Amino acid sequence: MLDSLSTSLKDALKKLAGKTVVDRAAVDELVKDLQRALLSADVNVKLVMELSKAIRTRSLDEPPPKGMGVREHVLRIVYQELVRLIWTATDVKLEPQTILMAGLQGSGKTTTTAKLARYFQKKGLKVGVICADTFRPGAYDQLVTLCQKINVPCFGNPEANDPLALTRQGLSAFKDLELLIIDTQGRHALEANLIQEIIELNKLTKATHRWLVIDAALGQQASEQARRFHEAIGIDGVIITKMDGTAKGGGALSAVAETKSGIVFIGSGETIEDLDRFDPDGFISRLLGMGDLRALVERAEEAITADAVDVTSMMKGKFTLRDMYQQLEALNKMGPLKQIMSMLPLGNMELPSDVYDVTSTKMVRYRIIMDSMTSIELDDPSLINSSRMQRIAHGAGATLDEVRELLKYYKLMQRTLKGLRGQGGKFNMQRLMKRFSGMQ
Amino acid sequence: MFEGLRERLQTARARIGSSIQAVAAPQKEHGEAPGLPAQPLHSSATFADKVKTFVIDRELIITDSELAGALSDLEIMLLESDVALTVTDAIVGHVKRDLVGSHRRIGQSVDALVVGTLRRALLDVLGKGFDLSEYIRSHERPVKILFTGVNGTGKTTTVAKVGAFLKKQGFTVVIGAGDTYRAGAIEQIDVHAERIGIKIIQHQQGADPSAVLFDAVQYAISHKIDVVLADTAGRLHTKANLMNQLEKIRRVMKPDLIVYVDEAVAGNDAIVRAAEFDKTVGADVVVLTKADMDSRGGAAISIAHTIGKPLMFLGTGQAYDDIMPFSPHAVVEELLGDG
Numbered sequence: 001m002l003d004s005l006s007t008s009l010k011d012a013l014k015k016l017a018g019k020t021v022v023d024r025a026a027v028d029e030l031v032k033d034l035q036r037a038l039l040s041a042d043v044n045v046k047l048v049m050e051l052s053k054a055i056r057t058r059s060l061d062e063p064p065p066k067g068m069g070v071r072e073h074v075l076r077i078v079y080q081e082l083v084r085l086i087w088t089a090t091d092v093k094l095e096p097q098t099i100l101m102a103g104l105q106g107s108g109k110t111t112t113t114a115k116l117a118r119y120f121q122k123k124g125l126k127v128g129v130i131c132a133d134t135f136r137p138g139a140y141d142q143l144v145t146l147c148q149k150i151n152v153p154c155f156g157n158p159e160a161n162d163p164l165a166l167t168r169q170g171l172s173a174f175k176d177l178e179l180l181i182i183d184t185q186g187r188h189a190l191e192a193n194l195i196q197e198i199i200e201l202n203k204l205t206k207a208t209h210r211w212l213v214i215d216a217a218l219g220q221q222a223s224e225q226a227r228r229f230h231e232a233i234g235i236d237g238v239i240i241t242k243m244d245g246t247a248k249g250g251g252a253l254s255a256v257a258e259t260k261s262g263i264v265f266i267g268s269g270e271t272i273e274d275l276d277r278f279d280p281d282g283f284i285s286r287l288l289g290m291g292d293l294r295a296l297v298e299r300a301e302e303a304i305t306a307d308a309v310d311v312t313s314m315m316k317g318k319f320t321l322r323d324m325y326q327q328l329e330a331l332n333k334m335g336p337l338k339q340i341m342s343m344l345p346l347g348n349m350e351l352p353s354d355v356y357d358v359t360s361t362k363m364v365r366y367r368i369i370m371d372s373m374t375s376i377e378l379d380d381p382s383l384i385n386s387s388r389m390q391r392i393a394h395g396a397g398a399t400l401d402e403v404r405e406l407l408k409y410y411k412l413m414q415r416t417l418k419g420l421r422g423q424g425g426k427f428n429m430q431r432l433m434k435r436f437s438g439m440q
Numbered sequence: 441m442f443e444g445l446r447e448r449l450q451t452a453r454a455r456i457g458s459s460i461q462a463v464a465a466p467q468k469e470h471g472e473a474p475g476l477p478a479q480p481l482h483s484s485a486t487f488a489d490k491v492k493t494f495v496i497d498r499e500l501i502i503t504d505s506e507l508a509g510a511l512s513d514l515e516i517m518l519l520e521s522d523v524a525l526t527v528t529d530a531i532v533g534h535v536k537r538d539l540v541g542s543h544r545r546i547g548q549s550v551d552a553l554v555v556g557t558l559r560r561a562l563l564d565v566l567g568k569g570f571d572l573s574e575y576i577r578s579h580e581r582p583v584k585i586l587f588t589g590v591n592g593t594g595k596t597t598t599v600a601k602v603g604a605f606l607k608k609q610g611f612t613v614v615i616g617a618g619d620t621y622r623a624g625a626i627e628q629i630d631v632h633a634e635r636i637g638i639k640i641i642q643h644q645q646g647a648d649p650s651a652v653l654f655d656a657v658q659y660a661i662s663h664k665i666d667v668v669l670a671d672t673a674g675r676l677h678t679k680a681n682l683m684n685q686l687e688k689i690r691r692v693m694k695p696d697l698i699v700y701v702d703e704a705v706a707g708n709d710a711i712v713r714a715a716e717f718d719k720t721v722g723a724d725v726v727v728l729t730k731a732d733m734d735s736r737g738g739a740a741i742s743i744a745h746t747i748g749k750p751l752m753f754l755g756t757g758q759a760y761d762d763i764m765p766f767s768p769h770a771v772v773e774e775l776l777g778d779g
Contacts, residue, residue, distance in 0.1 A: 036525070042707030045520045105730060105758075106592030106703065110624075135758070137631030142624025145645075158627075188733040215592065219707025220520060221733060242591060245676040246716075247709035270591075270679075 027059045027074065034078070042250035044223040047085065047257055054081050085257060092264060092277070094123050096178040098205050102198055102229055103213035105186030108241035110139060112213050112267055113183040114146035115275040119265075120179050121152060128177035130170035131156030132163040132201060133185040143183055150272060153177070164200055171205065182207070189228030202233040211237040211264060214252040222251030226258040235259040241267035244274070322378040324410055325370050365398065366406050372396040381410060445738055446775045448517040452510070453558060453776070456539070457550045459510040460502055504540050511536055524708050524742035527565060534561035555776055562775065565741060566768040570725045570750035572602075573609050575697065576667060582614075582660035584668045584693055586653075588686060588721060589701035590713055591674030594729035594755060596625060598701050599671045600632035602727075602753065604760040607636065611666040616656030617642035618649040618689065621673040629671055636760055639665075649673065649685065650692040657693050670695065677716035690721050698724050699752065704731040704740050711746040718749070729755035732762070744768075 031052045038048045058081075059074045099116065101109045110133070117127045129147055131154060133139035140156040147154035155170035167182060174180055182205055187194035202210060212235045214222060229235050238259065240252040243266045256263055263278040370378065372395035377383055384392070384407065393403045511532055518528040538557040576583045585602075587595045596619065603613050615633050617640055619625035626642050633640035641656040653670045660668045670693060675682035690698070700723035702710055717723055728740050731754040744751045751766040 039519055040525045040708050042709070045516065104705070104733065106594055108592055136628065138624035138626070138628025140624070141627040142622065145623030188730070190733065215706075217590075217703075217706045217709040217713075219705060219710075220738070221705040222707075225705075225733070242676060245590065245678050245709065246712045247707070251707050 024060060027056055030074065030078075031056050038250060042217075042219045042222070042247075042254075043085075044220060044251075044254035044257070047223070047254055051081055051085055085253060094120070094125060096125075097208035098180045098182070099209045099211060100182050100198075100202055100205055100207035100233070101184055101211055101213060102233065102235070103186060104188050104215070104218070104225060107186065107213045107215045107218075108267060109186065109213045110142050110183050111146070111270075112239055112241055112265075112275070113143065113181050114150070114152075115267060115272055116181055116265070117147065117152045118150045118272050119275055121150060126176075126178045127152050128170075128174035128180050129154045130167055130174065130180060130182045132167045132170075132182050134161050134163050134166060135185045139183075139185070146272065163197065164204060167201060167204060180205075189225045195228065195232050199232050209237055210235055211239055212255065212259065213239045213241055214255050216240050216242045216245065216247035216249040216252060218251035218255075220251070220254075223254040223258050226255035230259040236261050237264040238262070239265045239267065240278075244268045320379050321370060321373065321381045321410055322375075324413060325367065325378070365402065366409070369393075369396040369398050369403055369406050381407065445521045445523075445741075448521055449558065449775050452514045452517055453551070453554050455513055456507065456510040456535070457554045459507060460539075460550050460554070502539050502542055504536075507536065507539060518738065521738035523738035524711055524746065526711065527742040527745045530745065531561045531565055534564060559772055559776055562741070562772045563768060565745040566751075566771065567744055567748065568750045569765070569767045569769075570752040571765070572606070572752055573611075576606070576611060579696060581664070581666045582657065582668050583666065583697065584657055584660075584670065584695040585697045585699060586670045586672065586690065586693065586695035586721075587699045587701055587727075588672055588717055588723070589674060590676050591622075593674065593701050593703045593706075595619075595674060595701045596629050596632070596671055597758075598699075598727050598729055598753070598755055598763075599629065599669045600636060601755065601760055601763040603633070603638045603669055604636045605753075605763055606667055607638065612664075613638050613667045613669060614656055614660050614663075614665050615640045616653040616668060616670040616693075618653045618656075618671050619673040620645055620647045620649050620652065625671075625673065650689045653689055653693040668693075677713045677720075683716075683720045686721050698722050699727055700725070700749070701727045701729060702743060703733075704728040704754070705733050706743075708742075710743050714743055714746060723749055725750050725752040727751075727753045727755065731764075732756045740766075 034055070035048050035052050038051070039045065055074075055077055058077045062073075062077070101113055103109045113129060117129050121127045129143060129152055131140045131143045133143075134157075140158040143156065144154050153174065155166075155173055157166060160166045163185065170182075171180070182201070184198060184201060185194070187198065189195065210233045212226060212229055214226070218225075226235065226238075236259075238252060238256050238261060240249050240263060243249060252263065266276050266278050268274050268276060369392060372392045373384075377388065377392075389400060389403050392398075393400050396403075514535065515528055515532050518531060519525065523531070535557050538560065539553075542553075587599055589595050599615060603615055606613050615629060615638055617626050617629050619629070620643060623645065626645060630640060630642065639659070641652060641659050643652045643655075649672060653668075656668050656670060659665070670689075672686065672689060673682075675686065677683065698721060700714060700717050702714060714723065714726070726743060726749050728743060728751065731740065740751065740754065751768075754764045754766055756762045756764055
């Protein structure tokens with residue numbers, strides 16, 4: 001996700017980190033690299049120009065705060081300007097509301113509608129979906145099929161051809177439900193009659209939110225399209241879809257800047273669960289080489305029951321084999337390990353690929369071996385010497401090598417988590433600086 | 441659809457032109473001064489002719505620095521028109537290579553020089569077009585055409601449009617509903633097929649797409665149908681299992697032509713995914729959809745250039761006849777023409 005953008009940005013910053021003195025030429029070079037990085041990530045040209053101008057002026061004019069090197073000063077400005085670029089996070093309230101979906105053809109509105117329904121349903125709201133797309137053949141069938149999978153009522157009629165009348169019926173049929181999502185036909189800003197239609201839909205539904213669905217691959221057009229949609233119905237949130245591809249989402253960033261709204265969700269897969277909350281601070285941190293911790297914790301909270309692993313306490317430092325035992329089970333519930341790992345703030349620390357290779361079969365082996373350990377050993381793995389190892393291997397019907405491998409894996413996890421400590425929640429600039437300095 | 445890019449290119453043309461002219465004016469005077477004193481030594485009948493030749497056919501050398509400003513303007517203009525970074529580099533590089541160090545004769549019009557260079561650069565980048573009707577006529581029937589692409593680019597709609605286009609050309613067509621994954625996809629293409637009056641072969645949702653498309657091909661063979669259009673489910677190029685499925689489809693139905701469908705509004709990622717599709721299943725020709733959303737048309741040029749595959753059609757709207765065969769020469773003329 002957004003790999004290419006963050007790699008090129010990191011390269012640009014690395015160049016600056018290599019300089020001993022930050023002079024005009026060095027800043028110019030960084031700004032030029034930043035421009036190229038952002039442009040190749042589809043960020044709007046004008047936006048890039050504004051951004052680079054601000055960075056250049058501020059870096060050269062503002063005196064660095066006391067105790068901060070010139071280099072760190074420039075990095076901080078880059079960070080601040082990038083945060084400004086993607087604006088603020090939009091609050092998603094769990095209360096009765098009506099959401100109107102808008103977007104270009106093929107951006108993924110219908111799939112996202114179902115994902116959103118699932119998201120709010122999981123949070124305990126009574127959700128209903130109205131299919132106001134009377135144009136595209138199969139649109140109703142698609143939404144109904146998806147809604148049936150999650151047991152959400154769906155209102156629509158494949159024979160109807162007046163979206164306004166249909167929505168009016170839907171609204172009265174679903175007036176007892178708490179949260180309504182209205183899926184609309186794909187349209188683009190140059191189709192005046194369709195824009196008029198969505199204005200009327202907006203008036204009719206008195207929607208609490210009007211969210212614009214944007215394909216992560218959308219290019220320079222994003223700004224223009226978002227602007228027109230914003231003028232028509234006042235977009236107050238953007239959802240980026242198809243973020244599991246290689247697209248960098250720069251177009252969506254331009255759309256956010258244009259509508260002065262925030263990114264509410266990102267879609268990152270084909271199944272109905274693949275929808276994540278968006279957190280701009282985390283997004284930027286990740287862009288600069290840090291992970292998005294908050295998204296992980298939110299996801300973990302849903303997957304893990306109360307008696308399972310407490311991620312926060314784990315982050316605080318105590319990590320024993322017993323924790324790993326539970327963690328392996330919990331991770332299994334959360335989804336593929338690699339996906340979880342990609343959300344952890346591992347920064348530039350390259351995890352050995354074998355961390356990911358712990359497949360479910362291996363996890364079962366690990367569990368059996370751990371079952372042969374005493375509880376003292378589980379709480380304090382440093383006790384395990386070669387004779388204890390022999391015993392464990394014998395008891396679990398495993399080889400000595402397997403036991404050693406397990407312990408190696410444990411140490412690796414422990415080290416990883418140690419590295420994470422202290423960065424949770426708040427963005428830690430100091431640490432980021434150190435990391436960049438370390439990259440030289 | 442190319443108005444935006446066209447406008448910008450016209451500006452670029454004027455900009456480069458003026459930059460060359462500005463350079464040319466002072467050089468003419470400098471150039472003549474050292475030349476003249478030498479002339480009397482060769483006093484002959486051809487003296488007047490020589491001077492004439494000297495002044496008119498004298499060549500000016502255009503240098504790098506003289507063009508720098510104009511070229512960087514051209515670069516920004518192309519980027520703003522959604523032309524991908526690498527393609528922009530290619531065009532700017534081409535223009536620079538052609539112009540810098542080139543010898544311009546004083547008598548030659550600056551405008552012609554610039555237009556010629558831009559035309560060559562664009563044609564170079566656009567590649568060849570593709571005539572589908574001609575292809576079908578010259579190949580053994582049934583011609584099997586497989587449509588691929590990422591989610592939401594408009595494959596199903598394109599299949600319907602191409603079906604309508606071919607039907608109008610007098611070919612018989614059958615559609616294979618190979619998108620068995622997305623909810624509602626079979627219903628969608630079913631409605632399309634019914635509206636344009638084309639036979640469709642379909643299984644249930646969740647069926648093996650290879651089997652559906654194999655059946656479609658068998659149907660075409662036994663009913664002596666000219667063209668099989670095979671729709672497939674959209675897939676992101678990062679999903680290895682889905683790409684493998686596509687590879688299997690290719691193995692089973694042995695398509696004559698693989699059409700890669702993408703949208704004209706896609707940004708730089710279009711290149712990454714096109715390359716990935718080309719690598720896994722191959723792509724013979726490209727169809728760009730939603731070209732009506734993009735008045736600039738830069739993505740069309742970029743994709744055509746980067747995959748190095750000819751562009752077959754542009755999708756320009758929601759109706760069945762909103763499809764435009766693509767001809768590079770016509771596009772370049774439209775972009776650079778005076779009209």
